[in-house]
Amino acid sequence: MGKYHRPCSLKEALDVLATLHVTVAAGCTDLFPATEKQRVQGNVLDITAIEELRGIVETEVGWRIGASTTWTDLLETNLPCGFNMLKEAAREVGSIQIQNVGTVVGNLCNASPAADGIPPLLALNAEIELASSGGNRSLPLAEFLKGVRETDLSHDEMVIAIHVPKKSGDGVSSFLKLGARKHLVISIVMTAVRVVVREGIIREAAIAIGSCSPVAQRLTAVETKILGIPIDEAPNTLNSDDILVSISPISDIRGSADYRLNAALELLRRALRDIAENVR
Template sequence: MIDSIARWRHYFIRIRTNLKAPAQVDYFRPNSLAEALMFAERGGMRIAAGCTDLFPATQQQRLPGPILDITGIQALRGVSRTGNSYRIGATTTWTDIVRADLPPAFDALKQAALEVGAVQIQNSGTVAGNLCNASPAADGVPPLLALDASVELQSNRGVRSLPLGDFLTGVRQTALQPGEI
């Protein structure tokens, strides 16, 4: 028993000494879209909302460049109806989708929202994050494609809208241009 404790302690210490010191990363959390666009215009920013994929990825590598956290921008969160269409904000979580008063045409999206990870992930993971990761396994993409969704991209140069199928250009690749949110 004592021998196995000594071995465990040695193993534990060896693991701890192999850990890398965390890198220093610039982190920006604006409260308005105008402020976020100002930071995005600087270039090289990694836009983050729920961070459900960003932070787990740091197990293999360091955080990529400065982080622009858009979760503080209330104008980007929620579901609203405008005329004959619905608008889903970039920081709208999967839990927000499940709770939203949406017509039956959105049932597949609500079901996909329930399939996104555990409840903790649904509470912080965002629809836009799911799209911008451009993962082939993204739960939200099929129902949004079926709904003929488009993506609104904004920069200091203006706003442009792309069909979701055109926004997703490949595995982990999108049509998001520098300076756009």
């Protein structure tokens, strides 16, 4: 039988991590379904009483999303339009009850290829802050995610925040998801698109695709291709080869590689059309 720890400060939590092998718990919306027995085995570190880990704070350099910030917290926070894609993804994370307790950071640490929050955060150039009793370190989200259910997280570390740079709040963004049904579904393909448009021309672009590969990916070739062209023309300039430069779609029970490729292209075009409508 393991021990249950619920510290009230980050220092206490890191001290526990330094001495015990624990399962870090917050909303538990991913943790409990993955538990094969009636209770989580081993030691548990519940971080929900640590006030400094809850909420979204704007700083001089950007925004800090604390580790126990829920999807509902995110939806209720006033954020610039660059974050709209992340808020749209938040509305797709299970039911309202799940959004009330599930955390944005937990979605990343679960490292599912179909994690809804990852493509928008990739397109927001998010960085992950990790802490241990020995100190803190930060790394880009793309480097934190190593593979299916695999992250660059040591046994004595925990993620304490997501950082989004100020510049990433610029522009207009869109998130689209394809599943076997309309609601409460694991995605087959999803796309997050953020562009800065001036006088009808795309000046900056950040695009990510999820559920098509073991880890969601930025489509840097697509981003480069659409720079400098009118937003109204951007959807029609793209083809499947542009996507294949960055990802090799997978086949599984939810869809074949060919289906995912075609769906990714269509979702990307639709997201750009949605943005074009919003900037007119």
